Amino acid sequence: MKIDLLYGREGLQFDLPDGIEPHLIEKPPFPPAAAPKDQIASALARPIGSAPLADLARGKGSACILICDITRPVPNHLFLRPMIETLMTAGIPATAITVLVATGLHRPNEGAELAELVGDPWVLETVAVENHFALRDADHVQLGTTSGRGVPVGIDRRFVEAELKIATGLVEPHFMAGYSGGRKVVAPGVAHHETIRTFHSARFMEDPAARECNLDANPLHEEQLEIVRMLGDVYALNTVIDDKRNLVFASFGEIIESHLAAVDFVRGYTEIGIGRRFHTVVTSAAGYPLDQTYYQTVKGMVTPLDILEPGGTLIIASHCGEGIGSDHFRAAQERLVALGPEAFLETLRPKQFADVDEWQTEMQLKPMRRGQIQLYAPHLSDADFRVTGVERAHDLTAAIAEAAARHGDPHVAIIPEGPYVVPRAAAPAAA
CATH class of the missing domain: 3.40.50.11440 (LarA, N-terminal domain)
Structure with missing residues (x-):
């Protein structure tokens, strides 16, 4: 089965592994609009x-x-x-x-x-x-x-x-x-x-x-x-x-x-009731222009957390054609990797003024607390990847297969639009 994600300017298509039961989470159709x-x-x-x-x-x-x-x-x-x-x-x-x-x-x-x-x-x-x-x-x-x-x-x-x-x-x-x-x-x-x-x-x-x-x-x-x-x-x-x-x-x-x-x-x-959580969630960073840096990619890691089981695996695809982001953000990410999540957070609490762009690193702590994060970003250099603080996925199909096997659960949530769709674990409201 082919799956399409918003990714860069052209999108990304990949094969879903055999035996996976996909749950595609998308917006309902918008009503017809005037010119x-x-x-x-x-x-x-x-x-x-x-x-x-x-x-x-x-x-x-x-x-x-x-x-x-x-x-x-x-x-x-x-x-x-x-x-x-x-x-x-x-x-x-x-x-x-x-x-x-x-x-x-x-x-x-x-x-x-x-x-x-x-x-x-x-x-x-x-x-x-x-x-x-x-x-x-x-x-x-x-x-x-x-x-x-x-x-x-x-x-x-x-x-x-x-x-x-x-x-x-x-x-x-x-x-x-x-x-x-x-x-x-x-x-x-x-x-x-x-x-x-x-x-x-x-x-x-x-x-x-x-x-x-x-x-x-x-x-x-x-x-x-x-x-x-x-x-x-x-x-x-x-x-x-x-x-x-x-x-x-x-x-x-x-x-x-x-x-x-x-x-x-x-x-x-945009707020989509699902009625359950998943051990494996696959999402995107919403494609161009949002997914051009790792800085903006963090948004796609945070929005699906309500449907990720604690200890689950979140796999996100992002183009990252411009690299990690600003020098300020890189410095914050370097501190995160060096200190670890909890010690990094403690350095933030006393500050009246946050350092520039470190708030995005702080937001990354949310998915890190929830489970395992894997990033598919082949355009991101090894030097940039070392400061992400997450795992590298070299192949989406293999990463999904491995996550499903690790959790013993073939049900996988897939969110093609990334942070433009916010899934909720609660059941959808009655019509």
């Missing part, structure tokens, strides 16, 4: 909790539109031009419109990569498209601290000072913040490094509510909501795509309300 341009036009004209975009832009002298960085497959090519044209028609000059890449603490997107990210040469030729740099203190406006947890709040000056503030993004499960998009594009997207490093510290990361698909009492979500409220009026265009990257939903409006509308839509397609 992408019609979905975007409808969202902008029929907003949630705000006036239409054209009315919001009228009388404004400047605008800043946030877009996610290259790690997210957001369909920017579908909506940036109609949004910008709407702003210009309403009277905002092109010279006063900035598209700002919400990099958080990731590297900037430049040159051909920026062109791919934006997806429309007209946008690059018409308005300024710039990157956020979290480590540049002077680029930020300090807004004080949050009331609940004392997070210092610094936000990119270009966004704070724009008369019309708009975030755009993809709404999908996120392994710490519940769901991506909306408020998350603002913080950490265009936040100062101390803001990001505070709510990525161990006191947030080790909170059991900081998990995928959960917004209830999630400390990251709560801080993000307070931060966007500190900015005054902020709006958002939220998108949902299917496994072929087709647009299936778009909502526009006040940033919190419009984001929650997208979350409500996508929940029924």
Whole structure:
């Protein structure tokens, strides 16, 4: 039996071993959707909790539109031009419109990569498209601290000072913040490094509510909501795509309300009740662009944990064409390998500000506590693999056969979309 996983740009097909009983875990089909341009036009004209975009832009002298960085497959090519044209028609000059890449603490997107990210040469030729740099203190406006947890709040000056503030993004499960998009594009997207490093510290990361698909009492979500409220009026265009990257939903409006509308839509397609756990789970890191580094691959290790039996085997396939990730992440992984999981965690607990990118290593502790992790990543060098802290799978078919034999259980869960699908061990709700 052939199995297809999201992997790199082209996907990955492999043979399932004989005797294995596969349980394919996929999203149910999305309902038929209108043409992408019609979905975007409808969202902008029929907003949630705000006036239409054209009315919001009228009388404004400047605008800043946030877009996610290259790690997210957001369909920017579908909506940036109609949004910008709407702003210009309403009277905002092109010279006063900035598209700002919400990099958080990731590297900037430049040159051909920026062109791919934006997806429309007209946008690059018409308005300024710039990157956020979290480590540049002077680029930020300090807004004080949050009331609940004392997070210092610094936000990119270009966004704070724009008369019309708009975030755009993809709404999908996120392994710490519940769901991506909306408020998350603002913080950490265009936040100062101390803001990001505070709510990525161990006191947030080790909170059991900081998990995928959960917004209830999630400390990251709560801080993000307070931060966007500190900015005054902020709006958002939220998108949902299917496994072929087709647009299936778009909502526009006040940033919190419009984001929650997208979350409500996508929940029924991403949170999948299974009714059991498995000794062997096979998943992916969601393909390009998410699976280009090991750093992003950790997300695919965390989201299926609810269906992995304690002591089970999690096998994940990831392209990792760009290697391990940042130098900061490599340093954290080296410490993990040298110290071991528990000693590594103890070094994190006293910190007010997490070291850059070490929170992803901290999240890797979750699957390491649960069971055995095997990574199929033939493009990852031996030097990079040594700091992953997991086992290498050289052949997916053989790794599955060996795991099933080791556990004495032929039933194997397979999640082709990786972290875009969140399986739950509980039985599905009655229709």
